[in-house]
Amino acid sequence: MSAAISPPVGLTEPENEVNRRPSFKSRALHSPTFMSGAILTTTIVALALLAPVIGRYSPVAQDLLHPLAGPSGAHWLGTDELGRDVWSRLLYAGRTDLQVGVLAVLFPFAFGVSIGTVCGYFGGRIDSVVMRIVDVVLAFPFYVLIIALVFVVGVGTHGIYIAFGLTDWVIYARTTRSGTMVARSLDWVAAAEGGGLSRMRVLWRHILPNTITQAVVYVMSDIVLVILAVVTLGYLGLGIQPPAPDWGSMISDGQSFIQTNQWLAAIPGLAVVLTGIGLSLLGDGLADVMRPE
Amino acid sequence: MTPVLEVEGLVVEMRRDRRAFHAVDGVSFALERGGALAIVGESGCGKSLTLRAIMGLLPNRGRLASGRVIVDGVTLPAAARGRGRGHNQQRRMSIVFQDPLSALNPVATVGNQIAEAPRHVLGFGRSASRARALELLRLVGIPDPERRYHAYPHELSGGTRQRVMIAIALSSDPAILLCDEPTTSLDVTIQTQILALLADLRSERGLSLIFVTHDLGVVSQVAERVAVMYTGRFVETGPTADVLAAPRHPYTSGLLAAALDVDSPDREPVAIPGSLPDPLRLTSGCSFHPRCQFATAECVTSDVQLERVGPGHEAACLHSDALSAALAAAEDV
Amino acid sequence: MSEALIEVDDLSVSFRSEHGHLLRAVDDVTLRITEGEVLGLVGESGCGKTTIAKCIAGQVAPTSGVVRFEGRELRTKRAAQDRRAIQMVFQDPYSSLNPRMTVRHVLSELLRVHRLVPRADIEARCSELMALVGLPPGALDGLPSQFSGGQRQRIAIARALTVEPRVIIADEPVSALDVSVQATILQLFEDLRSRLGLTVVFISHNLAVVRHLSDRVAVMYLGRIVEQGDRESVFTDPRHPYTRALLASAPRLHQVELVRPTVKGEPPSPIDIPTGCSFHPRCPLAGEICIRDRPRLEQVGANAEHFAACHFRDGTPPPAPEEP
Numbered sequence: 036m037s038a039a040i041s042p043p044v045g046l047t048e049p050e051n052e053v054n055r056r057p058s059f060k061s062r063a064l065h066s067p068t069f070m071s072g073a074i075l076t077t078t079i080v081a082l083a084l085l086a087p088v089i090g091r092y093s094p095v096a097q098d099l100l101h102p103l104a105g106p107s108g109a110h111w112l113g114t115d116e117l118g119r120d121v122w123s124r125l126l127y128a129g130r131t132d133l134q135v136g137v138l139a140v141l142f143p144f145a146f147g148v149s150i151g152t153v154c155g156y157f158g159g160r161i162d163s164v165v166m167r168i169v170d171v172v173l174a175f176p177f178y179v180l181i182i183a184l185v186f187v188v189g190v191g192t193h194g195i196y197i198a199f200g201l202t203d204w205v206i207y208a209r210t211t212r213s214g215t216m217v218a219r220s221l222d223w224v225a226a227a228e229g230g231g232l233s234r235m236r237v238l239w240r241h242i243l244p245n246t247i248t249q250a251v252v253y254v255m256s257d258i259v260l261v262i263l264a265v266v267t268l269g270y271l272g273l274g275i276q277p278p279a280p281d282w283g284s285m286i287s288d289g290q291s292f293i294q295t296n297q298w299l300a301a302i303p304g305l306a307v308v309l310t311g312i313g314l315s316l317l318g319d320g321l322a323d324v325m326r327p328e
Numbered sequence: 329m330t331p332v333l334e335v336e337g338l339v340v341e342m343r344r345d346r347r348a349f350h351a352v353d354g355v356s357f358a359l360e361r362g363g364a365l366a367i368v369g370e371s372g373c374g375k376s377l378t379l380r381a382i383m384g385l386l387p388n389r390g391r392l393a394s395g396r397v398i399v400d401g402v403t404l405p406a407a408a409r410g411r412g413r414g415h416n417q418q419r420r421m422s423i424v425f426q427d428p429l430s431a432l433n434p435v436a437t438v439g440n441q442i443a444e445a446p447r448h449v450l451g452f453g454r455s456a457s458r459a460r461a462l463e464l465l466r467l468v469g470i471p472d473p474e475r476r477y478h479a480y481p482h483e484l485s486g487g488t489r490q491r492v493m494i495a496i497a498l499s500s501d502p503a504i505l506l507c508d509e510p511t512t513s514l515d516v517t518i519q520t521q522i523l524a525l526l527a528d529l530r531s532e533r534g535l536s537l538i539f540v541t542h543d544l545g546v547v548s549q550v551a552e553r554v555a556v557m558y559t560g561r562f563v564e565t566g567p568t569a570d571v572l573a574a575p576r577h578p579y580t581s582g583l584l585a586a587a588l589d590v591d592s593p594d595r596e597p598v599a600i601p602g603s604l605p606d607p608l609r610l611t612s613g614c615s616f617h618p619r620c621q622f623a624t625a626e627c628v629t630s631d632v633q634l635e636r637v638g639p640g641h642e643a644a645c646l647h648s649d650a651l652s653a654a655l656a657a658a659e660d661v
Numbered sequence: 662m663s664e665a666l667i668e669v670d671d672l673s674v675s676f677r678s679e680h681g682h683l684l685r686a687v688d689d690v691t692l693r694i695t696e697g698e699v700l701g702l703v704g705e706s707g708c709g710k711t712t713i714a715k716c717i718a719g720q721v722a723p724t725s726g727v728v729r730f731e732g733r734e735l736r737t738k739r740a741a742q743d744r745r746a747i748q749m750v751f752q753d754p755y756s757s758l759n760p761r762m763t764v765r766h767v768l769s770e771l772l773r774v775h776r777l778v779p780r781a782d783i784e785a786r787c788s789e790l791m792a793l794v795g796l797p798p799g800a801l802d803g804l805p806s807q808f809s810g811g812q813r814q815r816i817a818i819a820r821a822l823t824v825e826p827r828v829i830i831a832d833e834p835v836s837a838l839d840v841s842v843q844a845t846i847l848q849l850f851e852d853l854r855s856r857l858g859l860t861v862v863f864i865s866h867n868l869a870v871v872r873h874l875s876d877r878v879a880v881m882y883l884g885r886i887v888e889q890g891d892r893e894s895v896f897t898d899p900r901h902p903y904t905r906a907l908l909a910s911a912p913r914l915h916q917v918e919l920v921r922p923t924v925k926g927e928p929p930s931p932i933d934i935p936t937g938c939s940f941h942p943r944c945p946l947a948g949e950i951c952i953r954d955r956p957r958l959e960q961v962g963a964n965a966e967h968f969a970a971c972h973f974r975d976g977t978p979p980p981a982p983e984e985p
Contacts, residue, residue, distance in 0.1 A: 222757040225720055226817070230771050230824055231744040240770075244761045370839040485927045486706075515705035516866060520910040520922045527919050542840065545869075545912020549919050572914055586844040588869035590911040593896070597844035597873075603809060604839070 062324045069320025075313030079306075083129035090123035095278040103296050115288065115299055125306060128280040133310070135192050135275075136261040139199040140254055146200075147207025148243075148250050154208065155215025155246075156238050162212075169205045177202060181264070185273050192275060195265060203257065207250050214246030248325045255318030259311045266307055282307050330401045331358040332536045333382075333421075333504055338395035340374070340381045340560075342607075349607045351377050351390065353560035359504070364530065364537040366547040366568065368583075369557035372604060375540045378557075379506045382538075383423050400503070422497035426509040428489035432481040438492045439465070439477030445500040464495040469525060487518035494525065504536045505529075511546065523549055544587050548572060553640075556580045559605060559615040562634060566641030576643035578620045578651055614644070622647040622654075664732075665693040666860055667717060667747075667828065672726035674712050682932040686712040688884035689726070691958075694828070699854065699861045701875030701892070703868060703907070707928055709884040710864045714830045717862070718749045745775060748821035752833035754813035758805040764791075764816055765801035771823045794819045794849060811842035818849065822857075830862040835870065843870075850874065868911040872896050877966075880904045883928060883939045886958060890967030900961045900969035902944050938972070946973050 063069050082089070091111075098118030105113045112121035154162040180202065185194040218224055219242070227237045262282075268274030269283020277284060282303040289300030340352035352374040359365055367375045380386050382397050384404075397404045399420050425431040433441055439461050446457035458477075465473035468491040481489055490510060497505055507526070511519040523546070529535050539550045547554050548568050555565040556579065564577040575581040582600040589595070602619035605611070614632045617623040626646055634642040645651065669692040676684045687709040694700050702710045715721040717728055722737045729735065735743055751757040759767065768787045772778055778786045788798040794815040805813055814834060821829055831850070835843040847870065854861055865871050871878060872892060879889035880901065888901040899905045906924040924943045929935060935942050941951040950972050961967040961974050 222751040222753060223759045226749065226751065226757060226820060227759070229718055229720065229744065229749055230820070231741045232770070232774055236774075241759055241762070245759070370841065487927045515928075516868075516910045516912070517705065517906050517922065517924055518927060519912075520920050521925075524919060524922055543912055544840070545914055545916070548914065548916040549912075583840055584914065586841045587914060588843075588847075588867075588873050589914050590869040590872055590896075590908065591913060593869075593872040593892075597847060599844035599848065600841040603811075603842075 059324065063320075066320050066323050068316050069324050072313055072316025072318070072320045075309065076317050079129065079310050079313055080133065082126055083133050086123070086126035086130050090120070090126045092120040092123045094119065094124045094127040094280045096120070103292065103299075105296075106298075112302060113296070113298065115285075116292065121299065121302060124280040124285060125282075125303060128282045128285060128303065129306060129310075131275055131279065131281050132262050132265050132283075133258075135195060135265050136258040139196055139261045140203065140257045142196075142200045143203035143257070144207055144250060144254055147204035148211045148247060150204070151208035151211030152215050152238060152243055152246065155212035156219055156234075156242065158216075165208065166212075169208060172202050172205045175202065177264075178267075181268065182273065185268075190273050190276055192265075195261070195268065195274070199261060199264075203261075206253065206257075210249050210253065211246050214249055215242055218242045218245055248322070251325075252318045252322040255314045255321065259314045262307065262310060329361060332361045332363075332400060333359040333538075334396075334398040335378075335382060336396045336398070338378060338381055338397070339393040340377050340386065340390050341393040342377070342390045344389070344608065347608055349610075350393070350560055351607060352381060355395075355557075355560075355562055357555060357562070357565065359536050359538065361503075362530065362534045362536055363553065364539060364551035366539045366541060366551035366554045367557055368541060368544060368547055368554055370542055370583075370604065372607070373557045374560040375557050376508050379423060379508050379538065379540055383421060383506060385423070420502055421504045421506060422500060422502040423506040423508065424490075424493050424497045424510045427513050428486065428493045429481065431493060432489060432496075434481055437478050437480060438484070439479075442492065442495045442499050445496070449500050460499065461495075464499055465492075467498070467529075468492070468495045469521075470495075486514050487521060490514060490518075490522055491525065494522075494529075498529070502535075504538070507537065507539045509541055510539075512541065512543070519546070526550070544572070544583060545589070556583070559607065559610060561615070561644065562642075563616065563645070564641075564643045565634065566638065566643075570638060570641050574652065574655070576637045576641065576648040576651060577616075577645045578622055578647075579616050580643075581651060581655060582619075614646075622650050664695075666696040666731065667692075667694040668727075668729040668732075669693075669713070669717065670727050670729070672713065672716060672728065673724050674709070674716060674721060675724045678932060684931050685884050685934060686931065687716070687723075688934075690881075690884070690886055692879065692886070692889075694860060694862065696827070696860050697858055698876040699863055699874055701871035701878040702862060702864045702881065703866065703871050703878060704881035705866055705907075705928065707883070707931060708881040710881050711832055712884075713881075714749065714832050714862065714864055717828075718747050718830055719744060720749075741775065745824040746826055747828045747830065748824060748826040750814070750817050750821050750829060750831040750834050753837055754810040754817065755837075757817050758813055758820075760805055762804070763801065764803055764819075767816075767820055768801075768823050771820070775824055777823075777825065790819045790823055793822060793853070795845075809842075810838050811845055814838065814846050815849065818846075818853070822853070826859070828860045828862065830864070832864045833866070834863075836865065836867065847874065868896075868907055880907070883931060883934055885939065885970065887940065887971070888969040889958065890961070890964070894961075894964055894967040898961075898967070900967070900974040901940075901971045902946050902973075903940050904969075938970070946971075948972070 096119060098114065100118065101114055102116050102118045103114060104110055110120050110122065112125065115121055150165055154165050181194060181198040184198050188194045188197060224237060224242065227241050228234065265274050265281065266283035269281045270287040274283055275281040285303040286300050292299050336356050338352055338355040339350055341348050342351040355378055357365065367378065369375045377390065381392055386392065442464055443457040443461040446452040446460045447454065452460060462473045462477060465476060470476050470488060470491050484492065511522050514522065526537065530537055537551065541547065552568055553566065554568045554571050555562045556577065558579050564571060564575065564580045571580060572584065575584060585598040586600055588597050600619055605615060611618060613628040613630055617627040632644045632646060634644045637643045637648050669690060672687055672690045673685065674687040676686060678684050690713060702713065704710050712721060716723050719735060719737050719739050727734055730743060730746060765787055768790055769783050772783050772786060787801055791798055791800055796812065796815055808816065835846050838846065850861065851874065853859055863871060863874055875892050877889070877891050878895045879886050880895070880903065881887065882903050888895060888899065888904045895904065896908065899908055909920055909923055923945055926943045929942065937953050938951045938956050941947040944951065956970045956972050958968045958970045961969050
């Protein structure tokens, strides 16, 4: 008769094995979306930040003796119609556009998430009033508003900041509000409140960390939208004013030379596209990595 | 007499985190005409997937890796499964799911849902299928069928919805009814009604039944044969009364010891040590050995198969005799 | 006779449905819960047992009636002390823990906010709480997604115990768990109850579990208590036809014959409660009086501890109880 072996030590207590969740770093490294987005975005940001170092000329320095030159050892991407180095202009434009992109979403994010949380949790009249405002704002055509603002405030980036501040917060408010409403009905919120924690504490320390991930992911694509808006305005001549470079105005200027020097319009266009892709991938990747299961 | 359903070596492969594992790992059984088999197990053991594999309704993450399904002596070609109910033999089986609210189409009236199979599968005309649907509503015990025909699923109570599901399952005139935890989400008094309905359908129409459940207490009322499932395999099969009274596999006796019975309130339930293994990390040999008090070195190395331990009774355990002895000794105490 | 720890008097909770119908979730319920006992609250879905629990725990405000703790009235807005005294454990282990908070964070936050132990002792206390529910101290670093259903329930119990409650209301704590895991959690409840002297309100539709754990039982149907008493009286001598139907329908491991339903139909919508005895449309014993007069909870025979709300509670003799 074979000897019976007792169950392994530690298993006499039922169910004591705990699954170890891979760390954020590990999950991030294993997500191709996140990694490709992170690499692309970091590269672009790094290039933009290093503009003074790797840009070889001042972006406004003209060289009227060598306009519209093709790529060469002296000018890696050639020169534009005023002899300015395209590579340097590209980098400095990136700086400006990225900066505006990030700054413009800060207020909408902070305000939208906060008001959405409050509406979702308390409901009632605040919720009705705010949601009606959201409806009105959403109905408004964005570019009409921006152009109107530009006439009031003047051209340049102020118009963009104000316009985004007035309109962009609604998306954050809406998604955060629904996330909060869902969370509020869950048992763990009832447990937190039942445990004697104040409502403010539950709202900001318990619910918000759960609802904010969606907003953070959206921020990435929102930055892309801002950059596109800046670029569009630049293209229309209403954005960042010359001689400061910006991708939009570079595209607009390059348009006249599309038949002979295609790259003048194409290169900044490509920069915009790559930035957009990088940020979108990063946003998607973050969504995957931050999911709590 | 050929069994109405035979399943041989069913293996279902599922993918998770880019790795594949066998959620159903070699299941075989035969169902006699008019007979009933209960498949019992805890969550994740593969019992629902077994039914779905037989019906050809596997989710995208899964595929039938091998095995045969033979209905009335005719082997179902693998291609016919999952391809709708066109195949003749396929129509001999119907399935009833656990949650009627999500299994019924929310935007179609229940009458139309019941009439669908007669109309589009059996080829009845419009009024004939409507008449059939009304007949089925009556058959499953729904009062006022003419009015209920036009109701939408959300307007009905849980028990009525489950009866509607059964009516839909019967509408194609199947010989075999596969039930995937049909009463789990219902109140216990309604469960009694549904189980009685199923029993009556069996006796009146000669329906054969496969009933999947996690509730051991329901098994004795439903089926005369039971199969206990663990990590994708049958670990014990046999006549219900025998298996429940004298289990021959430690997992079965573990489940019985852990279960509470309303008639024995003073018996302390005993938990099975350890926990359900992760299917991606199964050990060699008998998958139950890490939790088993009878386990020996042999259990870790040999691939334990179902062996006969009594009339019609099989268990996949090298120590089923030791188990019987231990249970008998405990009884005497 | 010991003073009741919790008194529920004439509690009613009604909601307005979206179409403006009045939905009576709880209808005129009176209960006494003595310190240290386990009260089993039994009933099927929609009977109001969860709503009563939420009223006692302070999550839902009653439409009328009162909840008292140690003689003091408790409203939904209550002092931290009172909130701590009554804690709930919920049914669904997958939505009862904040997915983004580690176990340590959940427990230590409660300890800090209520100043239950000096700061230096917080970590030690967290480990103690883990040990109390049978989990290793390493579990403190985990997020809910890393745990199984049974482990999550244990964490939820640990959370409830953190604030040193007097009463635990467990709302179907094992219904979502596998059989072998249920046994572990039930053992845990018994263990905690005897070790910590907790009072437990155990809500379940599962009669076997309730019979095993409870000292006293109250059976509910459509928002009303239809029978209540000490465990053995209710289970061996049920006097309300609904209780008998529940007992007959309870799954049994060694059932020989198919159980034929003794009650027909299904519970009506709580918007449309029948007149008189709300059970009469389904009741095998229903008579004229049942349609007219709503029966009150009254003593059964000579047993001062056993009450039933049925006109025939002393009349028709109940069937012989099942032999195990």
